[in-house]
Amino acid sequence: MTTAFKKMMCRFLAVALITLPFQTGQASMIGTDQVSSAATVQANRSLVLNHLNRAQTVSEFQALGLDAQQARDRVAAMTDEEVGKLAGQINAVPAGGDGLVAVILVVFFIWYFAFRR
Amino acid sequence: MQRRRHRARALVSPRWSAWQQGVRLVAGALLLLAGLGGCASLVPQTMALREAWPAGVARSSENAAVPFFPQQDYQCGPAALATVLAADGLEVGPDDLVKSVYLPARQGSLQVEMLAAARRYGRVSYQLAPRFDALLQEVAAGNPVVVLQDIGVGPLVNWHYAVVVGFDYPAGELYLRSGETRRLALPFTVFEYSWKRGGYWAMVALPPQRIPASADAAGYLAAVAAMERVAAPQAATLAYATAWRRWPDNATAGIGLANRHYADGALAQAEATLRQTLAQHPDAVPVLNNLAQVLSDLGRNDEALALLDRAARVDASPAVSPAVSPYAAAVRETRALVLQRMGRSR
Incomplete structure (x- = not known):
């Protein structure tokens, strides 16, 4: 773990500890994501974890060449579940990029004429 | 994987690498030929289609109006996403999407980001069930589908996004906007082989007034809730309203719509929606x-x-x-x- 990440993690924890338990909104409507998420029971428990996952993913994005603002914006567009799956896995998950269909055209042709459906 | 390949390319001479690629190609071809006998395990879903074609889906269909953006460099992610977004009249091109889905160091785009980026444009990103019938259902309904393929051979992994716009089962072909090819025809078998390794990953990104043909209520409402995080509020309101009309007895749809009304300060509408939902639940x-x-x-x-x-x-x-x-x-x-x-x- 990089020092920068540790620092950010500490900041996040500090902020989370201060703000999260004392969150008092005027309205106490139950949110739609709370109702539609399958893991509702664990929602409160994983609140801090979500913040950490997001912080980690932002720093991983930065390590992969995004500037800080871009990295934050992009992580913000993900759901808690998506960030949870991605955090720490960013170099292991597929990244679609190449379009060199020609490489396998030969193989395609062999199969193409034998079997199509 | 991709980074490792790059380093390897730099270290060995071009001739060696070409020879290596040739060997891999032949090995891959042999593997496929060997597989022809036991195709069922290589392309199980294509085999299953022979037994039973999904009910209510046409045998052939193509949405020729889907635009085409030839990909540049490694940017098939932005190109594929622009294809589905522009298909519904959004004025967006691959260049606009590079900053939200392309990862320079990975020379590609992550699946999660493909889903997330479309939400910013007020589209509901919906990941399809990993099955041919879901894919065919969407395409037959005219919805272009982004798919993740591994078009590498044998040990070579090569992830690629393309957009399925049509298929013709009697001819045994699927039609894709792919790479630099406007209309790539792939046999069902070949397509499934390349699609399988990514876990049959496929997504649609539709405007809030259209629900994906293969969507289930819970999955769709989770997708709308995900969009609500970043999209314009009206898009989420419209999506919940559409979902509630489609699944009138779904409590989450009612709650979602009422929460949107409440956030907009439309208390009377929120009350009416909640009372109707309460009557059923x-x-x-x-x-x-x-x-x-x-x-x-x-x-x-x-x-x-x-x-x-x-x-x-x-x-x-x-x-x-x-x-x-x-x-x-x-x-x-x-x-x-x-x-x-x-x-x-x-």
């Missing part, structure tokens, strides 16, 4: 809680308190133990607020 604690909040905001605290008592009774019933009731805290909070507004302490 008299024991739904979130509906009771949220309706109580709305009524309290309307100054009808007595009615609100009655609803909260009802919610507390449901939570206290033997069927729901306090440990598993995820809404108990919210109900207590609402109750405290209502009592405070009534000038009472309990």
Whole structure:
């Protein structure tokens, strides 16, 4: 773990500890994501974890060449579940990029004429 | 994987690498030929289509109007996403999407980001069930589908996004906007082979007034909730309203729509939506809680308190133990607020 990440993690924890338990909104409507998420029971428990996952993913994005603002914006567009799956896995998950269909055209042709459906 | 390949390319001479690629190609071809006998394991879903074609889906269909953006460099992610977004008339090109889905160091785009980026444009990103029938259902309904393929051979992994726009089962072909090819025809077998290794990953990104043909209520509403995080509020309102019309007895759809009305300050509409939902789900604690909040905001605290008592009774019933009731805290909070507004302490 990089020092920068540790620092950010500490900041996040500090902020989370201060703000999260004392969150008092005027309205106490139950949110739609709370109702539609399958893991509702664990929602409160994983609140801090979500913040950490997001912080980690932002720093991983930065390590992969995004500037800080871009990295934050992009992580913000993900759901808690998506960030949870991605955090720490960013170099292991597929990244679609190449379009060199020609490489396998030969193989395609062999199969193409034998079997199509 | 890709980075490793790059380093390897730099170290060995071009001729060696070409020879290596040739060997891999032949090995891959042999593997495929060997597989022809036992195709069932190589392309199980294509084999299953022979037995049973998905009910209610045409045998051939193509949406020729889907635009085409030839990909540049490694940017098939932005190109594929632009294809589905522009298919519904959004004025967006691959260049606009590079900053939200392309990862320079990976020379590609992550699946999660493909889903997330479309939400910013007010589209509901919906990941399809990993099955041919879901894919075919969407394409037959005219919805272009982004798919993740591994077009490498043998040990070579080469992830690629393309957009399926049509298919012709009697001819045994699927039609894709792919790379630099406007209309790539791939046999079902070949397509499945390349699609399988990514876990049959496929997504659509549709405007909020259109629900994917293969969508189920829970999955779709989760997708709308995900969009609500980042999209314009009207898009989410429209999506919930559409979902509620499609699945009128779904409590989440009603709650979602009511929450949108509430956020917009349309309390009367929120109340009406919640009352209709409550009529179908008299024991739904979130509906009771949220309706109580709305009524309290309307100054009808007595009615609100009655609803909260009802919610507390449901939570206290033997069927729901306090440990598993995820809404108990919210109900207590609402109750405290209502009592405070009534000038009472309990």
